[in-house]
Amino acid sequence: MSQxxxxxxxxxxxxxxxxxxxxxxxxxxxxxxxxxxxxISLKEVSTAAAFMGRPLKAPLLICAISGGVQEAEKLNGDLARVAQKLGIGFCLGSQRPMLDRGAPIGSYEVRRHAPDVPILGNIGIQQASAADPAEIERLVTSIQADGLAVHLNPAMELSQTEGDRQFRRGFETLKRLTRRMPGKIMVKETGCGISRSVAERLKKAGVRTVDVAGAGGTSWTRVEHLRRGMDPSRRTWLDEWGIPTAASIVEVSPLGFELVASGGVRSGVDVAKCLLLGADLAGMALPVLRAHAAGGYDGALSFLARVIDELKSVMILVGAKNLTALRNHDPVITGRLRQWIRSRDSRFRRPIGSRKRQ
Ligand SMILES: Cc1cc2nc3c(=O)[nH]c(=O)nc-3n(C[C@H](O)[C@H](O)[C@H](O)COP(=O)(O)O)c2cc1C
Structure with a gap:
């Protein structure tokens, strides 16, 4: 990707x-x-979780945003320090510049700021398909990351004039990567969600961690259209394409992945809802970027600390002392999500929404 x-x-x-x-x-x-x-008293409420083999103080992931440009060095350094302070995970933005140009790893070198929390590298499935697996493994080892997020983004590629039009070899590529780096590959979408059938193929490819990155938050196709100068008041069908995040969680969660829910998660209440639909963690990109743009390190820190406080308040209000108790809380599901579940349920042996109980 160009700078x-x-x-x-x-x-x-x-x-x-x-x-x-x-x-x-x-x-x-x-x-x-x-x-x-x-x-319950607030002091008793525990949001302790784990991700990619490391403990977390809260079930949160700062999702992939940036890397490879000078401006990203400050952003990623600050976000890594926020992740370390709050005990949450951090996924870096695409490392394509490292592959394409052998760009210096500066903006991705954040381990020194966050020695104790999970850090993930990031690459697109198209670049991973074209590269030697040893090069892909180096993206992880060179920055001492715990794993690699491989992003799927066919809708975004289609919305770019210079984007890829060839979407073959994804499954084979993932099989190769999971064999080479078992337990270290997280597959994520970028705002269009993961369906049950995609999740089943990911399982067969040996993937253990998935971020649904569903629809309802940042629309990447819209970002690309705006970048090409499209009138901001116009919307295309592609801007609204994708599986809503909540629907994607209920499609994927019965399959037993380590599951992250992102795409339009904007508050502690949203985080709680994702968890009780079956996710292990919730992730956010856009609101973290904006909080950082407005207030730097302190802005991002106080935004995410507020999200965690809100999650704790929700846990008190549903009588859950820890995340296991929260996941066992039965929500009421209405409206279009209920219709989605009804319409998709009969197609699958393991019914949609049959989330794992702890
Ligand atoms: C500015 C920005 C840059 C992003 N860059 C990447 C990227 O390099 N790699 C990737 O996998 N996802 C990238 N994403 C997608 C996010 O990680 C996330 O999946 C998506 O934005 C949905 O979450 P949100 O609604 O909280 O923004 C980016 C998102 C934003 C807002």
């Missing part, structure tokens, strides 16, 4: 309306049942 494209993305996402307009995450159809007699 100017990455810079354009950062600018457009920080300042323009880049989210889905009509399509939502469907998290609004998940209702938590209030417990007026919760027998």
């Amino acid at each position: 100017s494209r990455k810079l354009d993305h950062l600018k457009i996402c920080a300042g323009m309306d880049v989210e889905f307009q009509e399509k939502t995450t469907l998290l609004e159809d998940v209702h938590l049942v209030h417990d007026a007699l919760a027998d």
Whole structure:
């Protein structure tokens, strides 16, 4: 990816309306049942979790945003320090510049800022298909990451004039990567979600960790259209394409992945809803980028600390002392999410929404 494209993305996402307009995450159809007699004190509430073999203080991941440009060095350094301070995970932006240009690893070299939390590298499936697996492994080892996020983004490629039009070899590539780096590959979408059948293929390819990155938050096709100078008041069908995040969680969660839910997660309430639909962690990109753009390290820190505080408040209000108890809380599901589940359920042996119980 060219440096100017990455810079354009950062600018457009920080300042323009880049989210889905009509399509939502469907998290609004998940209702938590209030417990007026919760027998808990705030001090007892634990949000302890784990990801990629490391403990977390809260079930959160800062999703892939940037890397490879000078501006990303400060951003990634700050976000890594925020992740370390809060005990949450951090996924770097695409390392394509390292592959294409042998660009210096500076902006990806964040381990020194975050020695104790999970850090993931990042590459697109198209670049991973074209590269030698040893080169891909070096993306992880050279920055002492715990694993690699491999992103799938066919809709985004189609919306770019210079994007790929050849989407073959993804499955074979993932099989090769999981054989070479078992337990270290996370497959993520970039805002269009993962369906049950894709998740089944990921399972067969040996993938153990998935980020659904569903629809309802940042629309990457919209970002690309804005970058090409499209009138911001116009929307195309591609801008609204994808599986809503909540629907994607219920499709994928019965398959037993280590599961991250991102795409339009914007608050501690959203995080709680994702967890009780079956996710292990929730992730955010756009609001973290914007909080950092507005207030630097302190801005990102206080935004994410607020999300964690809100999650703890929700846990008290549903009577859950820890995340296991939260996941066992039965939500009420209404509206379009309920319809989605009904319409998809009969197609699968393991019913949609049959989330793992702990
Ligand atoms: C400015 C920006 C840059 C992004 N760059 C990447 C990237 O390099 N690699 C990737 O896998 N996803 C990238 N994403 C996608 C996010 O990781 C995430 O999957 C998606 O934006 C949905 O989350 P959100 O609604 O919280 O933004 C980027 C998102 C933003 C906002």
